[in-house]
Amino acid sequence: MLHDLSQEELLPRLQTLVYMLASLAIGILMYDQYRQGLYSLVLTNAIAIPAFAFSAVYIYVNRDRDTYRWVNYPLILTLAGLAIYQLPQYPELMKHYLFGLPLFSYFALPLYQATLFNIAVAVVMTALIWLDFGMMKALRTGTNYGLLLGAAWCFAYLTTLKNWSLKRLALTDQASGAYNRRHFLQTLEREIARCDSTRQSFSLIGLAIDDYRQLIDIHGNRVMTQFLPRFTERTQRLIRAGDEVFRLADDLFVLVLPNCQEDGAIVLMERVKRSLQQQTWKPFAEISVSASAVGWQNGEESRDLEKRLLAKLKKQKRTSLQLAAFQD
Structure with missing residues (x-):
């Protein structure tokens, strides 16, 4: 069912459907042009049908791979080239054909690439009309295209911003800004699958803020939120560029370290723990952090790895409490 698909899975299927419908629409248009005697247009538009059909088939076959996006570039260039080629001979028809490119290109291409493409089309179209039909007509055409381009860009930008915001809300913990538990489990599955295929390893570091509830009681929720x-x-x-921070519970943070053995994770853990405890956290006089590190073992499931990390962290906290009591 379509409603069960994510946006990344739905987009190639939607593009496949649109491209097939576009092929059908161009076929109907060619029949009308043939009846009107516009034979050169019929032959030119005939190139667009196999371009759309090939793109639809290619995208559907590669719908589960990122490579399907690259077929959109030659398709858009082909459509623009056909329209610009016929522009001097059929200016009114091809202008309206080109006016549909901004919205179509933002549907098929990323925002930045689609914007560059449309600016190039606007410049070429305005220049050709200027040479053949004069400055005033070229300015009117360029202005109309610019207005359509601006409207399409605003819509595409707002859609991109909305999708980014929704994705951020779905993946992050709103209080801390770290990734949430749902994304943590997905990341573990991804890293395990990667390590199974590449024979590499990854590690986890658990960080628990000691006396978390006591800090809230003393300073209040507002201070803790800040x-x-x-x-x-x-x-x-304090961690590497490819490492990620997750918040699994109120006082529990976990660091995922790709391509890192357990020995290296232990060294990094000590550095992170020491730096966090030495940091000045106003209005707190100081904070205490318990930490533990584990490395993924071959064949280990994500849940087992998480349990092993939490058990080791719990043992570490117990040891720290016993040591503090002994020193007192």
Whole structure:
């Protein structure tokens, strides 16, 4: 069912449907042009049908791979080239044909590439009309195309911004800015699948803020709400560029370290823990952090790896409490 598909899975299927419908529409248009005696247009548009059909088949076959996007570039260039080629001979028809390109290109291409493409088409179209029909007609045509381009760009930009916001809300913890538990489980599955195929490893670091509830009781929820994003940001600065920070519980953060053995994770854990505890966190006098690190073992499931990390972290917290009591 379509409603069960994610946006990444739905888009190639939607593009396949649109391209097949476009092939049908061009076929009907060619029949009308043939009846009117516009034979050169019929022959030119005939090229667009196999271009659309091939693109639809290619995208559907490669719908589960990122490579399907690249077929859109030659398709858009082919459509624009056909229209510009016929523009001097059929200016009114081809202008209206080109006016549909902004919306279509933003549907098929990323925002930045589609914008560059449309600016190039606007310049070429305006120049050709200027040479053949004069400055005033060229300015009117360029202005109309620019208005359509601006409207299509605003719609595409707002859609992109909305999708980014929704994705961010779905993947991140709103209080701390770290990734949430749902994304953590997906990341573990992804890393396990990658390590199974590449024979590499990855590790996890667990960070637990000690006396978390006591800090809330003393300073209040508002202060803790301001503290958590700073804690996440500071932690992110202490790890590598490809590592990720997740918040699994109120006081529990987990770092996922791709391509990192357990020995390296332990060294990084000690550095992160020491830096976080030495950091000044106003209005807190200081914070205490318990930490543990585990490396993925061949054949281990994500749930088992998480349980092993939490068990080791719990043992570490118990040891720290016993050591503190002994020192007192």
